[in-house]
């Protein structure tokens with residue numbers, strides 16, 4: 001799924017900097033290289049690369065991360081992927 005992106009500027013991902021202890025778990029589990037951890041803190045390297053899968057928030061030991069996982073992004077990505085491989089065009093519907 002690397003290379004597929006959600007809609008720009010609407011991601012629900014939030015990082016509470018003061019809660020981050022720099023463990024690096026988010027950097028490890030994120031399939032889209034959204035995080036960079038250095039100097040004991042995580043930073044959002046590419047927020048719009050987030051697919052809202054929830055893996056980072058589920059694995060963050062301090063609750064520093066929050067994201068609203070949903071089916072809307074999956075629906076959007078699958079429709080976009082389908083158009084790409086079939087060459088079809090049209091409106092992409094998302095919840």
Ligand code: SF4
Nearest residue numbers: 020021023024026060
């Ligand atoms: S998993 Fe949580 S505590 Fe660990 S680096 Fe990422 S945001 Fe910080």
Ligand code: SF4
Nearest residue numbers: 030050051053054056
């Ligand atoms: S929700 Fe998934 S894609 Fe988004 S930042 Fe977290 S691990 Fe990465």
